Amino acid sequence: NAGVTQTPKFRVLKTGQSMTLLCAQDMNHEYMYWYRQDPGMGLRLIHYSVGEGTTAKGEVPDGYNVSRLKKQNFLLGLESAAPSQTSVYFCASRGSSADTQYFGPGTRLTVL
Amino acid sequence: AQKITQTQPGMFVQEKEAVTLDCTYDTSDQSYGLFWYKQPSSGEMIFLIYQGSYDEQNATEGRYSLNFQKARKSANLVISASQLGDSAMYFCAMRGDTGGFKTIFGAGTRLFVKA
Numbered sequence: 109n110a111g112v113t114q115t116p117k118f119r120v121l122k123t124g125q126s127m128t129l130l131c132a133q134d135m136n137h138e139y140m141y142w143y144r145q146d147p148g149m150g151l152r153l154i155h156y157s158v159g160e161g162t163t164a165k166g167e168v169p170d171g172y173n174v175s176r177l178k179k180q181n182f183l184l185g186l187e188s189a190a191p192s193q194t195s196v197y198f199c200a201s202r203g204s205s206a207d208t209q210y211f212g213p214g215t216r217l218t219v220l
Numbered sequence: 221a222q223k224i225t226q227t228q229p230g231m232f233v234q235e236k237e238a239v240t241l242d243c244t245y246d247t248s249d250q251s252y253g254l255f256w257y258k259q260p261s262s263g264e265m266i267f268l269i270y271q272g273s274y275d276e277q278n279a280t281e282g283r284y285s286l287n288f289q290k291a292r293k294s295a296n297l298v299i300s301a302s303q304l305g306d307s308a309m310y311f312c313a314m315r316g317d318t319g320g321f322k323t324i325f326g327a328g329t330r331l332f333v334k335a
Contacts, residue, residue: 139321150224150311150325151265158321166322198265202321207253207272209323211265 110134112212114199120218121189129184129215131199138204140182142174144195151198157182189219222247224314226326233302234334241297241329243312251317254295256286259309271295307333
């Protein structure tokens, strides 16, 4: 039981490049979330999903796209990376009847 | 709109003493949940404690307790008998029960435990 895993752990991009972050959970959770954490700002919700095939915008969705084709996976895409997207990205999941979100270890992304 | 406010950017506490980390919130939801997470220097987010808005008793988990004052919209975290390993960033968070059950986080409080 790995919980929530994120791939990759670190990545450096050049401005304008694209990439996809993968979040996987093995707890059969309905809800999945993508957050970004910037210094001094806590976590901000980018996008979330309430079930397979569904996605919705969070607080800071611009510049990101997401997909939830399989229940266990939630992908976060950056089509054209910008330096402002340098951040630590956290994925989380939660069961439909549970209160607690379980977080992945985070992905540190640097955009030059 | 929902909002979480943590007014203490940093706190110092002597080892073995208790410390209170402040959190106030604002929401129009009738039902909501309040959380505290710990983030050590290694970066992972560790769940500490949860309080539901309809829970009449304050939540406790070992050395952690949540001082929930609904009328004042506060959800302070109390850590008893601080340990050096408690040095970390602490985030207060709230999940509303409408709008997709989104969770919002405060800016955090960095706790330093002195030996």
